[in-house]
Amino acid sequence: MTAPPARTIHLDELDRIPIEHGVWHPVRRPFGITAFGVNAYSADAPGDPLIEPHDEDSPGSGRHEELYLVARGAAAFTVGEEQVDAPTGTLVFVPPGVHRAATAATADTTVLVIGGRPRAGLPVSPFEYWYAAIPSYESGDYERAIEILTEGLGEWPEHPRVHYILACFHAKAGHRDDALSHLRFAIEREPDALRFAAEEDDFAGLRDDPEFPR
Secondary structure, eight states: OOOOOOOOOOGGGSOOEEOSSSEEEEOHHHHTOOSSEEEEEEESSTTOEEEEEEOSOSTTSOOOEEEEEEEESEEEEEETTEEEEEETTOEEEEOTTSOEEEEESSSSEEEEEEEEOTTTTOSOOTHHHHHHHHHHHHTTOHHHHHHHHHHGGGTOTTOHHHHHHHHHHHHHHTOHHHHHHHHHHHHHHOTHHHHHHHHOGGGTTTTTSTTSOO
């Protein structure tokens, strides 16, 4: 069975449904998204209501964490007691239980709202951990890179790529035993890792070790 092709919808093609606070544009429904909630809201003129006052604790809410992306125009948010100016491209995150509302700061403003219940999106994809470790690795702070990637073992203890990259980090940090242990683990679960290790620059200092996998 082949996967369905990607679908695209421009913001301007979304349905416009006037509500008490602005205009609602359903996003989740036309795509049939089931992994998270996502919708858009717009306002035509500065000062017009954009995001209704709410705290995600009411009976009609999903009790979601919400991430607001100002996709067009600019918005003025009130989050708790804080006033937040949000020009195009601004991301505003608000956890459930915190009061929030927004009005348009310019004409033709659209805000995309992505929501989900806390922890519903876990575990995150394993690549997030090694991507997050890249700046530390490239700066030579291998201990910090190890610390970041090790967090991923809590959610992906059997993932061969996590272990392989940890082996690389430990090798660069001079941790021989840890590097060899993680590398063996990766190879047992992903045999191609043996071929990659034979050419991996990070293992240059270990390749002559009699215990290095071959």
